Amino acid sequence: MDKHYVGIDLGGTNIKGGVVTASGEVLHFESIETEVEGGRDHVLDRIGMLAGKVRDAAGLQPEQIAAVGIGSPGPLDTKRGIIHEAPNLPGWINLPLADEVRRRCGYPTFLENDANSAALAEAHVGAGKGTQCMIMLTLGTGIGGGIVLGGRVWHGADDIAAELGHVSVKYDGIPCNCGSIGCVEAYASATGVVRRARQAIEQGADSSLAGADDSLTCEQVFRAAAAGDRLAQQVVDDTAAYLGTAIGSLINIFNPDMIVLFGGMTNAGDQLLVPLRHEVRKRSFKIGADRCKIVCSRLGAEAGVIGAAVTAMQALQEQREA
Amino acid sequence: MDKHYVGIDLGGTNIKGGVVTASGEVLHFESIETEVEGGRDHVLDRIGMLAGKVRDAAGLQPEQIAAVGIGSPGPLDTKRGIIHEAPNLPGWINLPLADEVRRRCGYPTFLENDANSAALAEAHVGAGKGTQCMIMLTLGTGIGGGIVLGGRVWHGADDIAAELGHVSVKYDGIPCNCGSIGCVEAYASATGVVRRARQAIEQGADSSLAGADDSLTCEQVFRAAAAGDRLAQQVVDDTAAYLGTAIGSLINIFNPDMIVLFGGMTNAGDQLLVPLRHEVRKRSFKIGADRCKIVCSRLGAEAGVIGAAVTAMQALQEQREA
Numbered sequence: 001m002d003k004h005y006v007g008i009d010l011g012g013t014n015i016k017g018g019v020v021t022a023s024g025e026v027l028h029f030e031s032i033e034t035e036v037e038g039g040r041d042h043v044l045d046r047i048g049m050l051a052g053k054v055r056d057a058a059g060l061q062p063e064q065i066a067a068v069g070i071g072s073p074g075p076l077d078t079k080r081g082i083i084h085e086a087p088n089l090p091g092w093i094n095l096p097l098a099d100e101v102r103r104r105c106g107y108p109t110f111l112e113n114d115a116n117s118a119a120l121a122e123a124h125v126g127a128g129k130g131t132q133c134m135i136m137l138t139l140g141t142g143i144g145g146g147i148v149l150g151g152r153v154w155h156g157a158d159d160i161a162a163e164l165g166h167v168s169v170k171y172d173g174i175p176c177n178c179g180s181i182g183c184v185e186a187y188a189s190a191t192g193v194v195r196r197a198r199q200a201i202e203q204g205a206d207s208s209l210a211g212a213d214d215s216l217t218c219e220q221v222f223r224a225a226a227a228g229d230r231l232a233q234q235v236v237d238d239t240a241a242y243l244g245t246a247i248g249s250l251i252n253i254f255n256p257d258m259i260v261l262f263g264g265m266t267n268a269g270d271q272l273l274v275p276l277r278h279e280v281r282k283r284s285f286k287i288g289a290d291r292c293k294i295v296c297s298r299l300g301a302e303a304g305v306i307g308a309a310v311t312a313m314q315a316l317q318e319q320r321e322a
Numbered sequence: 323m324d325k326h327y328v329g330i331d332l333g334g335t336n337i338k339g340g341v342v343t344a345s346g347e348v349l350h351f352e353s354i355e356t357e358v359e360g361g362r363d364h365v366l367d368r369i370g371m372l373a374g375k376v377r378d379a380a381g382l383q384p385e386q387i388a389a390v391g392i393g394s395p396g397p398l399d400t401k402r403g404i405i406h407e408a409p410n411l412p413g414w415i416n417l418p419l420a421d422e423v424r425r426r427c428g429y430p431t432f433l434e435n436d437a438n439s440a441a442l443a444e445a446h447v448g449a450g451k452g453t454q455c456m457i458m459l460t461l462g463t464g465i466g467g468g469i470v471l472g473g474r475v476w477h478g479a480d481d482i483a484a485e486l487g488h489v490s491v492k493y494d495g496i497p498c499n500c501g502s503i504g505c506v507e508a509y510a511s512a513t514g515v516v517r518r519a520r521q522a523i524e525q526g527a528d529s530s531l532a533g534a535d536d537s538l539t540c541e542q543v544f545r546a547a548a549a550g551d552r553l554a555q556q557v558v559d560d561t562a563a564y565l566g567t568a569i570g571s572l573i574n575i576f577n578p579d580m581i582v583l584f585g586g587m588t589n590a591g592d593q594l595l596v597p598l599r600h601e602v603r604k605r606s607f608k609i610g611a612d613r614c615k616i617v618c619s620r621l622g623a624e625a626g627v628i629g630a631a632v633t634a635m636q637a638l639q640e641q642r643e644a
Contacts, residue, residue, distance in 0.1 A: 075609075132479065133478065133479060147575070149471070149476075154471075154576070155577070156455065156576055156577020156578065156610070157454065157455060157577050157578065157579050157613050157614075158577055158609050158610065158613055159577075160577045160607060160609055160610055161575065161576055161577035162575065163574040163575070163607060163610075164574075164575065166571070166574040166606075166607065167571040167574060167575060168491065168567045168570060168571050168605060169490065169491075169492070169493045170491070170492050170493055170494070171491045171492055171563055171564060171566075171567035172492070172563075178607065179604070180570060180574075180604065180605045180606065181567075181604070181605060182567070241493055241494075242493060244493075245490045245493035245503075245504070248490060248502060249488070249489040249490050249571070250575075252485040252486075252488040252489060252502075253469070253483065253484065253485070253486065253489065253572070253575070254476070254478055254483055255477070255478020255479050255480055255481075255482045255483035256478065256479065257479050282501070282502065282503070283490060283502045283503060284488075284502065285482060285485060285488070285500065287397075287480050287482055288478070288480065288482055288485075291479050291480055292479075
């Protein structure tokens, strides 16, 4: 009988957990609060508890689970299962997360970066199923990424590959939080979208957003554009140009099968995808642009959990082969 | 007894050939003229002849050669050994080059893109020996590249990966020959260097290059900078900034062990490397920048031949494993 895997998607607000079959099907999924304020051990206990809880809820016996995978914010050491630092989990410095969870739930436990987990899930059972080279961009407050080559996450020498928000699209552009210049994240993240809209308004551009207070969101900008607001439309078009430049470069670098977009901004759907695909065509070789599908994530909220489970599956397999 | 491999580096002006051991040592190397004007079959005959000639010159018997590899300008179909088109070899359209050469020399023959071949050579026996991720940039009239992951060339879905000259460093920059905008090749290739120097002179900048005629070269610009010419120095500094932006992005994408620079512009040595490394530090994550060595090619003129031989070695091995 095939074994199953528990996937955990660890965030600062929620911990998602699921039981996933060897073919990537989710048997049970649930989300609990992280309760960061309870302290580190409390959160670790909750992860261990959730692993057992989803197993039981899926109607499985303890021996039917082969391993646990955790998708976590980074930076991490995936080989040693250590979380070096997590912005949303105060005090989690150089924590041997995989060991701590293994001790609590009794299963072999493996760690992966959360964006990589989501990318791995899409490549295995989502939009990118069957691809040999799939690149994910996570479009949210910041821009992250995951690169899946031949079904495996590309980690790089120090587990910090796929910082795709920090592809520079303008060598003499605006400064980025990371210290570099002109990163696509600085322009085209949700934060970048709002900042550009605000700047245009401050410079006196006529817009339905003109009265917006400090709570202006990226979603509002896209909605205003859809409603015919010219300033907002310019901001959306520019966003497509920035993203299209970075994706065009990625296509010329990797000649990938697929780019998958993930995260809040993808709710805009064709409003973003149509101009983005147009920009990518202008900015990459024809054969590569013809090849590369640009699509939105298919798995949504369950991607992290599935990817964490696939991480555990692959890690066990590698241990067996070694 | 270990078998040996013949590597052929096919160019529009010269065909280089060499006998290479299984450990990448060159036993014999020579270069003959391509004689393109003799027509396609004449050039194919010369390739076949050269394979036998270098084998004999190395003092080997026919059975001591296991296979022949050819590094060729592209675009290619490396799996089927077909050259789709070669700008410097008129009339070479969809030519089954590997089959044609195999028929002439009697050995299994395999094809690889010339920039990929050079990269593969550096990764196996040159500057990048022992690396898991090595990226080569060829800095010449244009800018090309090769990506070697885990000792293998990354080809992409259509054999057109690693077009590293067409990473855009300015989304609203100057048009590139490829049709895109702001490609690093448009700014930082030898052609780009000369064009920028010329433009500055035309705009009246004071420079020792001011009287230069149409034959102004990239080398002259670098030499003038070394001699204290301020305009030339600005052109060199800008070149480092453009290349540093593209390389910084590659570091954030791949988290590679090494970037190897290849081609004519690397003759500038530290005059290019020192400002380039400085720019890369400004434009990539610290851990990735600390990790990634940026060096010049070690193999020089023999890189293509060695890489073609390694291509043949790997292809034979894959055939055995399949």
